[in-house]
Amino acid sequence: xxxxxxxxxxxxxxxxxxxxxxxNYSSSYSPSLFWYVxxxxxxxxxxxxxxxxxxxxxxxxxxxxxxxKSETSFHLTKPSAHMSDAAEYFCVVTLGxxxxxxxxxGTKLQVIP
Amino acid sequence: NAGVTQTxxxxxxxxxxxxxxxxxxxxxxxxxxxxxxxPGMGLKLIYYSVGAGITxxxxxxxxxxxxxxxxxxxxLRLELAAPSQTSVYFCASSYSLGETGNTIYFxxxxxxxxx
Numbered sequence: 001x002x003x004x005x006x007x008x009x010x011x012x013x014x015x016x017x018x019x020x021x022x023x024n025y026s027s028s029y030s031p032s033l034f035w036y037v038x039x040x041x042x043x044x045x046x047x048x049x050x051x052x053x054x055x056x057x058x059x060x061x062x063x064x065x066x067x068x069k070s071e072t073s074f075h076l077t078k079p080s081a082h083m084s085d086a087a088e089y090f091c092v093v094t095l096g097x098x099x100x101x102x103x104x105x106g107t108k109l110q111v112i113p
Numbered sequence: 114n115a116g117v118t119q120t121x122x123x124x125x126x127x128x129x130x131x132x133x134x135x136x137x138x139x140x141x142x143x144x145x146x147x148x149x150x151x152p153g154m155g156l157k158l159i160y161y162s163v164g165a166g167i168t169x170x171x172x173x174x175x176x177x178x179x180x181x182x183x184x185x186x187x188x189l190r191l192e193l194a195a196p197s198q199t200s201v202y203f204c205a206s207s208y209s210l211g212e213t214g215n216t217i218y219f220x221x222x223x224x225x226x227x228x
Contacts, residue, residue: 009153032215043117043203043219090155094215101146101217105155 002027004093006104014112019063019078021107023091026072033074034092035065038106044090050074061085086111115139119204119220126194126227134189134223136204144207145187146171146217147179149200156203162187194227201225 007022025031032051036044048059055067061084065076074091091104119136126132138145143164148156148171158171162181176198178190187206191198204220 034216036219041222041224043221044205045219046216049216092217101158103155105153 002031002093002095002102004091004102004104006089006091006107008107009105010108010110012110012112013081015083016080019076019081019085019109021076021089021091021109023065023074023076023104024072025074025091025093027093027095029095031093031095033065033067034094035059035063035074035076036090036092037087038090039087047076047089081109081111083111083113085109117204117206117218117220119202119223121223122221123224124226126191126225128194128196128227130194131190131192132194132225134191134202134204134225136187136189136220137185138187138204138206138218139185140206140208140218141184142206142208142218143184144215145181146205146207147177147187147189148203148205149173150203150222151200159189159202191225196227199225199227 004025034049035047037047038044047063048057050057050067058064063078088106088108090106094101117138146161147159150156157173160179162168165184168179202223205217207215207217
């Protein structure tokens with residue numbers, strides 16, 4: 001069985017300050033992990049993915065995430081928030097070899113000017 | 114290359130009516146999915162398909178039907194619409210299940226209200 005927990009339903013940061021969105025997972029096998037972003041009234045867009053290569057993954061728009069097996073975490077970070085980063089972010093885990101896709105419940109990021 | 118296209122974008126249905134949400138992808142993906150998204154609930158899988166002619170139930174299939182006659186198309190049918198089906202529906206596709214790290218590509222969503 002696998003699961004994913006996004007620890008914060010809402011995160012609020014000031015423009016120009018760092019962003020940290022937390023994601024913990026559980027999986028019996030080596031998972032693939034993704035972060036997707038959803039802007040209001042839009043579909044989900046892939047930010048980045050981890051597939052057992054480098055543990056530090058760089059994505060679009062300056063986001064990155066680090067896979068930490070010992071902590072079963074895949075937190076999303078960005079050094080400096082921009083107003084356009086305001087959106088909902090989903091952490092997703094899939095099982096390699098048998099794709100059962102599990103979505104987190106999402107974290108809404110608010111960026112304050 | 115349009116990716117995943119779903120229609121309509123918005124629809125209001127009366128209780129008991131039926132409708133079909135259309136979905137097509139031009140990436141030659143084997144796998145297609147229908148999700149619904151309710152506020153604060155993440156995405157729930159309704160149905161998925163591993164190829165033309167093959168479909169299977171997801172977590173929340175009741176009240177829905179699907180078909181997959183071609184690789185490109187995966188329509189979702191709502192029979193006897195109920196208020197509980199008010200939601201945002203996303204169609205998605207991916208290349209395969211066997212390969213790790215498959216990216217799932219999403220459509221723009223269909224906002225459905227049942228009144």
